[in-house]
Amino acid sequence: MKAVVLGSFGGPAAFELCEVPKPVPHVGQVLVRVLATSINPLDCQVRRGDYADLVQLPAITGHDVSGVVEEVGPGVTSFSPGDEVWYTPQIFDGPGSYAEYHVASENIVGKKPPSLSHLEAASLTLVGGTAWEALVVRAALRVGESILVHGGAGGVGHVAIQLAKAMGAKVFTTVREANFEFVQGLGADVVIDYERDDYVDAIMRETEGRGVDVVFDTIGGTTLSHSPDALAQLGRVVTIVDIAQPQDLIQAWGKNASYHFVFTRQNRGKLDELSALVERGQVRPHLGAVYSLSDIPLAHAQLERPNNGLRGKIVIAVDPSAHPPSARL
Numbered sequence: 580m581k582a583v584v585l586g587s588f589g590g591p592a593a594f595e596l597c598e599v600p601k602p603v604p605h606v607g608q609v610l611v612r613v614l615a616t617s618i619n620p621l622d623c624q625v626r627r628g629d630y631a632d633l634v635q636l637p638a639i640t641g642h643d644v645s646g647v648v649e650e651v652g653p654g655v656t657s658f659s660p661g662d663e664v665w666y667t668p669q670i671f672d673g674p675g676s677y678a679e680y681h682v683a684s685e686n687i688v689g690k691k692p693p694s695l696s697h698l699e700a701a702s703l704t705l706v707g708g709t710a711w712e713a714l715v716v717r718a719a720l721r722v723g724e725s726i727l728v729h730g731g732a733g734g735v736g737h738v739a740i741q742l743a744k745a746m747g748a749k750v751f752t753t754v755r756e757a758n759f760e761f762v763q764g765l766g767a768d769v770v771i772d773y774e775r776d777d778y779v780d781a782i783m784r785e786t787e788g789r790g791v792d793v794v795f796d797t798i799g800g801t802t803l804s805h806s807p808d809a810l811a812q813l814g815r816v817v818t819i820v821d822i823a824q825p826q827d828l829i830q831a832w833g834k835n836a837s838y839h840f841v842f843t844r845q846n847r848g849k850l851d852e853l854s855a856l857v858e859r860g861q862v863r864p865h866l867g868a869v870y871s872l873s874d875i876p877l878a879h880a881q882l883e884r885p886n887n888g889l890r891g892k893i894v895i896a897v898d899p900s901a902h903p904p905s906a907r908l
Contacts, residue, residue: 582678583875585638588628591876591883594677599639602674602682604652609685611664614901615701616676617643618878618893619734626879629821633671641676642667644683645691645700646897655685663691665700667708667845677875679897689850692857695864698902702864702892703738707853709843710739713795713817714746715852717839722747724792727782727809731767732758734892735797735819737865740765745861751791753778761865761890779808786811790834796820803838807831817841865891872897 580601583594604610624630625640634640648662658664666688668675675681691700713735714720726743730736731752743750744766752762753773762770771781782791790811796802799820806816807830816831817839831838856862867889870878878893896902 580679581872582639582674583641583872585626585634585636585640587636588626588631591626591879593626594876594879596873599678601680604650604655604682606653607655607684607686608652608682609648609655609658609664609688610650610652611644611646611681611683611688612649613644613676613679613681613897614646614697615643615897616641616645616895617702617705618875618882618895619643619705620882621670621705623879623883624821630671639674639676639678641678642670643701643704644668644676644681645695645697645704646681649680651685657685658688663693663697664688665691665704666847666850667704667843669845670842677872677895679872687845687847689847689854692854694858696902698866698869698894698896699864702734702866702894703853703857703862704850705843706735706738706892707742707862707864708845708849709735709819709841710742711849711853712843713819713839713841714739714742714793717841718793718795718815718817720746720748720793723749725749725751725786725811726793726795727751727753727778727791727806728767728795728797729753729778729802729806730797731762731765731770732890733797736795737762737765737891738862739795739797740767741862742856745856745859748793751778751782751785757888758890779805782809790814793817804828804830807834807836810834810836813837815839819843866894867891868893870895871899 645665751769752767794806796818
């Protein structure tokens with residue numbers, strides 16, 4: 580089978596399209612013909628070597644799968660050949676999704692939402708699972724509460740806005756002015772231009788000095804240290820971004836705030852919950868760009884380009900013939 584292999588840590592050129600053996604499913608596993616995958620910031624971190632101790636080279640990376648079950652191993656009861664499925668491969672535990680076939684434990688695989696194309700489904704597994712864990716499991720966002728989503732036009736952010744609205748929350752988000760209409764279409768109630776406005780001032784003005792109940796950080800930088808200034812008492816901050824430098828969190832103490840650091844875990848339950856939201860029309864992923872398997876280096880380069888203008892996710896049509904032209908942007 581064809582696969583994009585990471586031979587050394589470095590820039591996008593470190594990837595090479597290769598012929599590798601097709602995997603075989605063992606007990607409790609399914610072999611999936613990968614029709615689509617996508618590009619995440621985590622993929623770029625892995626490629627650069629940020630997790631070098633956890634990745635053995637050469638490696639097939641990638642963290643999203645949408646495809647069709649080709650074969651099932653002994654003991655598999657939930658799936659049969661021909662089933663359309665979606666999932667996030669186990670992170671740092673075996674080959675990833677930049678390949679024509681992938682083997683996974685049936686416990687982390689879900690039935691693809693019927694209303695999503697494979698490109699759309701592949702764009703949602705990791706970011707959707709991350710947003711679910713951040714807002715539902717960790718922040719325990721409740722009906723009537725308010726949330727600030729930093730980076731609302733990004734891969735995780737644009738899903739988080741929709742999920743928070745489905746949960747009955749009032750949503751504030753920070754984006755560039757060019758993305759105002761996009762995030763408003765997702766359901767954002769208050770949109771803040773982070774290039775022109777101070778988000779703390781804007782939130783305190785909109786909430787009459789109370790602050791928001793939850794801050795969801797998808798961008799990093801100084802967000803963790805400044806976010807307590809926008810929090811209500813007993814507020815919660817959830818971040819999915821690595822902390823590269825020490826942060827001054829003294830303001831959080833004064834708000835009785837709690838902090839949650841999320842590195843998403845893989846399981847079928849989150850996928851089934853997301854699928855239900857998708858089928859009710861409450862969550863819909865946005866495709867920002869589509870590339871072929873051989874063009875994964877170009878896709879990485881676009882994601883890492885400053886001010887790349889992307890909305891939503893970059894997806895990879897692993898098997899272009901499986902996607903109608905209308906689904907390829």
